[in-house]
Amino acid sequence: MSKTGCSPFQALFGSPFAIIRTAIALILTATAIHLTLWLIQHPVMASLTTLTKRVRSPLLNYARQHPNAWLSQGIQSLVNFSSTQFNSLQFLGSLTVEIVIVLWALTALFWLAQWQADTDAWIDAVNETSTLPIITVVAPDNTVSLGRKLDNPLVNPSGFRIIGDQDLYQRLLGKELTDTSNPETPRVWRLLIDRDGYFYIFPALPDKRDRTLSPPVVMMYESDGGDQLMILSPPTSRN
Incomplete structure (x- = not known):
């Protein structure tokens, strides 16, 4: 990574x-x-x-x-x-x-x-030692199948079809936003790589060297129409 x-x-x-x-x-x-x-x-x-x-x-x-x-x-x-x-x-x-x-x-x-x-x-x-930039993605709600609405973060995205492991998708629902309110289990989304019109993001692992853990990686298409915003930042914003 x-x-x-x-x-x-x-x-x-x-x-x-x-x-x-x-x-x-x-x-x-x-x-x-x-x-x-x-x-x-x-x-x-x-x-x-x-x-x-x-x-x-x-x-x-x-x-x-x-x-x-x-x-x-x-x-x-x-x-x-x-x-x-x-x-x-x-x-x-x-x-x-x-x-x-x-x-x-x-x-x-x-x-x-x-x-x-x-x-x-x-x-x-690992979130505590990661040098990868923290990422925030803002896009129209009809272009991405995973995310929270700005005006209503409680609403789950709908109207999409799924192929593969449904549990992998459902585990990420409700966890799309960076949350550092609990220092024991912080959730910080970071940019893994940006290449060929796609960027790959993942939620960093907590500060526990458990080699059995493996963070999920989400691949998203980078729009060239100006309707998508990607914000990169070294630290997380203060709550």
Whole structure:
């Protein structure tokens, strides 16, 4: 929900906790790279070496028993071939090491960025710490299906059809107005994003870090006919 997003520097060194998290990620990544390369070099290569020896023995026996066969010359050339002296195979070995390092590094960066983005989203979702602007939308009553009338806030909007979860809509009825009269459960509508002629608004969560909570997001069409008013403000108005 963050309007600024998560910068690479912020994800790695944006706070003391992020620095500690980055240091731990570096240690775990280095350990994972070491173990992965060890698995490739020892168990995997040992298994391939054992398999090669098992295949090599019957091939050599065939070549000795049939020295004049045209296939025997090819078998002897294959058995005597030293792969460690072949530059292409050495290149593939180096490439494998680089691929392992890059994959683990990208994995670590992905998780660090995801954790920081999740933290930023919760900061903007909670009313007490949110940096998103508070929004007020004024529009004709026949153009929006959710809202309160200026002259009679008690009247629910009517004359609309609905598809989907009716409870989601009914939970918002009567809660369209920002209300900070109760400090324990304030209701403040904030602007999440404004893009491509639509703006997305949501009621900020109370100052409780309950990760099971998820605020509803309302998408509204931004009219270009001058019949709609949108007011943005950093703080809420005083009651």
